[in-house]
Amino acid sequence: MTRSPVALLAALAALLLVLPLFAGSYALSVATLILYFAYTGQAWNVMTGFAGQLSLGHSLYVGVGAYAAGALFYHYGIGPWAGLWIAILLCVLMGLIIGFLAFRFGISGVYFALLTIAFAEFTRIGFDHLDWLGGPGGMFLKVAQRDQIDLANFRGPPVMYYYTMLAFAGGALALCAWLLRSRAGYYWRAIREDEEAARSLGINAFRWKMLAVAISSAMTAVSGVFFAFYYNNLFPEQIFSINRSIELILGPVIGGLGTLFGPILGAAVLTLLSDGLTDLLAALGWEIPGIKQVFYGVVLLLVVMFLPNGIWPALAKRLGIREAEDR
Amino acid sequence: MSWDLVANVVVAGVLTGLVYGLMALGLSVIFGVVRVVNFAHGEMMTIAMYSAVLIFGSLKLDPFLVLLPVAAAFFVFGYVLQTGLINPFITRPEHTQFMLLIALAIIMTNALLMLFGPEARSVQVDYQLESFELGGVLLDKVRLYAASVAVVAAASLFAFFRFTLTGKSIRACADNHLGARVVGLNVKRLYGLTFGLGAACVAVAGCAMVLLVDVTPSLGPYYTLLAFVIVIVGGLGSMTGALLGGVLIGVSEALAGLLIAPSAKSMFSFGLLILVLLLRPQGLLGKRS
Amino acid sequence: MGTPLLEVSGIDKSFRGLQAVARVSFSVEPGHIVALIGPNGAGKTTCFNMIAGTLAPDAGEVRFAGQRIDGLRADRICAAGIGRTFQLVKPFGGLSVLDNVTVGALNREANVPSARRRALGILERLGLADKRRQPAASLTLPDRKRLEVARALATEPRLLLLDEVMAGLRPTETDQMIGFFRKLNEETGLTILLIEHVMRAVMALSREIHVLHHGELIASGSPEEIARHPAVLASYLGEEAL
Numbered sequence: 001m002t003r004s005p006v007a008l009l010a011a012l013a014a015l016l017l018v019l020p021l022f023a024g025s026y027a028l029s030v031a032t033l034i035l036y037f038a039y040t041g042q043a044w045n046v047m048t049g050f051a052g053q054l055s056l057g058h059s060l061y062v063g064v065g066a067y068a069a070g071a072l073f074y075h076y077g078i079g080p081w082a083g084l085w086i087a088i089l090l091c092v093l094m095g096l097i098i099g100f101l102a103f104r105f106g107i108s109g110v111y112f113a114l115l116t117i118a119f120a121e122f123t124r125i126g127f128d129h130l131d132w133l134g135g136p137g138g139m140f141l142k143v144a145q146r147d148q149i150d151l152a153n154f155r156g157p158p159v160m161y162y163y164t165m166l167a168f169a170g171g172a173l174a175l176c177a178w179l180l181r182s183r184a185g186y187y188w189r190a191i192r193e194d195e196e197a198a199r200s201l202g203i204n205a206f207r208w209k210m211l212a213v214a215i216s217s218a219m220t221a222v223s224g225v226f227f228a229f230y231y232n233n234l235f236p237e238q239i240f241s242i243n244r245s246i247e248l249i250l251g252p253v254i255g256g257l258g259t260l261f262g263p264i265l266g267a268a269v270l271t272l273l274s275d276g277l278t279d280l281l282a283a284l285g286w287e288i289p290g291i292k293q294v295f296y297g298v299v300l301l302l303v304v305m306f307l308p309n310g311i312w313p314a315l316a317k318r319l320g321i322r323e324a325e326d327r
Numbered sequence: 328m329s330w331d332l333v334a335n336v337v338v339a340g341v342l343t344g345l346v347y348g349l350m351a352l353g354l355s356v357i358f359g360v361v362r363v364v365n366f367a368h369g370e371m372m373t374i375a376m377y378s379a380v381l382i383f384g385s386l387k388l389d390p391f392l393v394l395l396p397v398a399a400a401f402f403v404f405g406y407v408l409q410t411g412l413i414n415p416f417i418t419r420p421e422h423t424q425f426m427l428l429i430a431l432a433i434i435m436t437n438a439l440l441m442l443f444g445p446e447a448r449s450v451q452v453d454y455q456l457e458s459f460e461l462g463g464v465l466l467d468k469v470r471l472y473a474a475s476v477a478v479v480a481a482a483s484l485f486a487f488f489r490f491t492l493t494g495k496s497i498r499a500c501a502d503n504h505l506g507a508r509v510v511g512l513n514v515k516r517l518y519g520l521t522f523g524l525g526a527a528c529v530a531v532a533g534c535a536m537v538l539l540v541d542v543t544p545s546l547g548p549y550y551t552l553l554a555f556v557i558v559i560v561g562g563l564g565s566m567t568g569a570l571l572g573g574v575l576i577g578v579s580e581a582l583a584g585l586l587i588a589p590s591a592k593s594m595f596s597f598g599l600l601i602l603v604l605l606l607r608p609q610g611l612l613g614k615r616s
Numbered sequence: 617m618g619t620p621l622l623e624v625s626g627i628d629k630s631f632r633g634l635q636a637v638a639r640v641s642f643s644v645e646p647g648h649i650v651a652l653i654g655p656n657g658a659g660k661t662t663c664f665n666m667i668a669g670t671l672a673p674d675a676g677e678v679r680f681a682g683q684r685i686d687g688l689r690a691d692r693i694c695a696a697g698i699g700r701t702f703q704l705v706k707p708f709g710g711l712s713v714l715d716n717v718t719v720g721a722l723n724r725e726a727n728v729p730s731a732r733r734r735a736l737g738i739l740e741r742l743g744l745a746d747k748r749r750q751p752a753a754s755l756t757l758p759d760r761k762r763l764e765v766a767r768a769l770a771t772e773p774r775l776l777l778l779d780e781v782m783a784g785l786r787p788t789e790t791d792q793m794i795g796f797f798r799k800l801n802e803e804t805g806l807t808i809l810l811i812e813h814v815m816r817a818v819m820a821l822s823r824e825i826h827v828l829h830h831g832e833l834i835a836s837g838s839p840e841e842i843a844r845h846p847a848v849l850a851s852y853l854g855e856e857a858l
Contacts, residue, residue, distance in 0.1 A: 111559075114559070114604070122597040242552075290436075301427065
């Protein structure tokens with residue numbers, strides 16, 4: 001029995017569209033966070049899940065995107081929608097540089113992952129010393145009133161941020177679905193499975209890997225811009241930290257690496273469960289720093305041990321849903 | 328900037344670097360033989376450091392004195408971890424193994440955070456501030472002892488791999504996994520022993536390091552990265568390379584801290600990693616390409 | 617008899633001082649099936665790798681349809697019209713059988729739907745169509761070999777390099793494969809160069825055989841000539857056995 005995911009998707013979309021009508025402000029912020037991680041996880045998934053190039057330094061693109069748009073706003077009053085393009089340009093450039101260096105020199109697997117970590121760390125420390133960007137003390141963006149919607153400067157009530165993130169997440173899903181069905185999707189997966197065999201079938205592995213990196217970094221730049229204008233304060237230690245890099249891959253890995261719905265499911269499961277856990281503990285009077293991360297670690301451990309392909313593939317099988325075009 | 332100052336900084340860097348080298352030696356053994364990418368290596372080191380803090384706090388025992396019991400405990404821990412949890416992942420796709428170790432690293436770092444909080448802890452022995460003088464250069468006693476311990480531990484490990492039958496069996500596994508099984512070696516057990524030895528190295532390095540720096544939970548990821556940098560720079564598969572790489576990183580960190588800014592010292596290490604990965608991935612003394 | 621489709625001239629390859637291939641020269645005429653045989657370690661797969669672009673020769677030339685291809689990247693050589701299989705099959709394990717072949721078909725087809733259609737057609741000719749949705753990793757070895765061939769064929773090669781494609785097959789399966797390639801060659805004129813140990817297949821299919829031993833070409837000729845050639849027999853059976 002094979003069901004199409006479209007019905008499920010439509011129901012989910014409808015639910016998400018009307019969510020602000022009955023959700024309180026806390027629930028709305030949690031939902032926005034889930035969508036943020038779903039979107040960013042989707043972006044990372046393009047490079048790692050589809051094309052098989054493990055990036056453990058993706059916080060680099062979040063940070064560069066955030067600081068690019070943030071600095072333009074802070075120093076020149078340039079709005080986020082214009083700053084977005086500069087952010088994307090810079091992130092794609094960084095990604096292509098890393099990709100070029102790695103792929104030209106034949107670096108893959110754990111060495112590639114270490115390379116991505118090294119670049120992120122290098123940048124983190126570098127930004128700590130850039131006073132024009134606020135240095136270690138951070139950069140703070142002016143927050144105007146939150147009641148009216150000022151879309152040009154991306155200021156407004158939480159609902160505005162929610163719908164924006166919803167649009168991004170939906171757009172990312174559509175983009176990834178389209179990519180998977182296209183030549184890129186086939187070629188990326190071939191490269192991921194066996195690069196040498198892929199080459200023997202006429203695939204220019206270098207070019208297609210670069211494309212994956214470019215798309216992934218461009219998409220992640222958008223996360224960074226959102227981050228800057230949502231939280232309004234940026235610290236190199238935080239935004240480029242390896243903990244952030246790990247945090248944004250947890251969703252796709254737990255949900256299902258290389259699948260379409262994995263990142264979304266993973267983000268939802270992790271955020272909801274961990275919030276539930278912290279609420280429970282708070283109700284019992286325990287405030288323990290670090291417990292949320294231990295929880296993430298345990299979930300990741302359990303998934304890796306018992307559901308190595310992630311939750312979504314197992315769930316989809318149960319529900320009889322086929323993600324791929326094989327009909 | 329006087330020569331004396333630079334000389335002191337360099338010597339301190341060499342001594343600290345030897346301890347780094349021992350830590351990296353543990354990773355070289357684990358990564359090189361068992362082929363496990365131990366993303367939790369630095370976290371294991373940090374746990375060792377906290378253990379020393381706890382023991383010193385409750386029993387007032389110098390970390391150098393408790394080296395052997397701590398190393399033995401870590402050996403057992405490493406053996407159990409490898410044979411019980413990690414072993415099946417050696418044959419599975421790469422990224423699953425990475426995620427397993429990352430999960431362990433996350434759990435370890437944050438468990439430490441939960442138990443000890445984010446404030447720095449340290450061990451202060453009576454001779455903490457004493458030093459020897461050798462031709463204008465001041466050698467901190469703690470640093471000298473730490474480095475000596477590292478060298479002795481490393482030498483013991485060399486001897487083990489060179490001269491004992493078990494050691495040679497382990498090297499055989501590393502060279503030819505299938506061949507080793509064909510001749511009847513119990514590869515699973517040997518992998519467990521190797522991981523245990525790697526963990527023991529880290530334990531000794533941790534007990535030594537705790538006298539040189541303050542420990543916080545966030546040191547875990549930092550030391551993991553540092554260990555990988557050293558192993559890659561020094562060359563995978565080369566034990567001497569690990570020690571040499573450690574010294575190189577120790578000295579460059581010390582100099583970068585002196586010449587640029589203390590906060591920029593690790594920037595140099597990451598820059599070096601990038602260069603080595605691109606230009607000479609087999610490292611300085613590495614064998615495998 | 618015009619230009620040979622494939623011309624290998626004096627190619628050398630050594631690995632860390634060990635000479636794997638030394639001054640090997642042979643050619644393959646269009647539409648022929650030619651076999652490359654020899655004991656293990658003779659350098660046959662190394663020759664394939666140099667033709668297919670996985671390795672570059674240390675010396676010598678490889679010409680395909682008159683153009684030099686030695687030293688070109690593997691994907692450029694596939695685009696030029698050479699397809700290959702691997703001695704140890706390399707399926708895209710996580711992808712379905714159909715997806716595997718579709719990847720190959722995309723080499724020539726402009727879009728995914730037409731690539732899938734052609735892939736399905738090839739699967740049908742190789743008897744794998746009923747397994748098209750299975751992940752490639754779940755296939756048995758004979759099916760994996762068929763998949764490997766299907767995938768290479770999907771790239772629409774003018775020359776197909778088969779590396780020990782009969783190894784591990786049972787006699788009935790071997791006969792099926794022999795029949796398939798013979799038919800393919802007769803109907804489409806596809807040129808085939810095969811490395812093979814299964815002598816039945818070599819004798820049944822090849823028009824010409826080249827024999828390698830310790831990296832050197834020691835004999836070339838028709839199947840009948842090779843079967844009687846003393847140097848060939850010596851290389852396989854050892855000098856004492858003669």
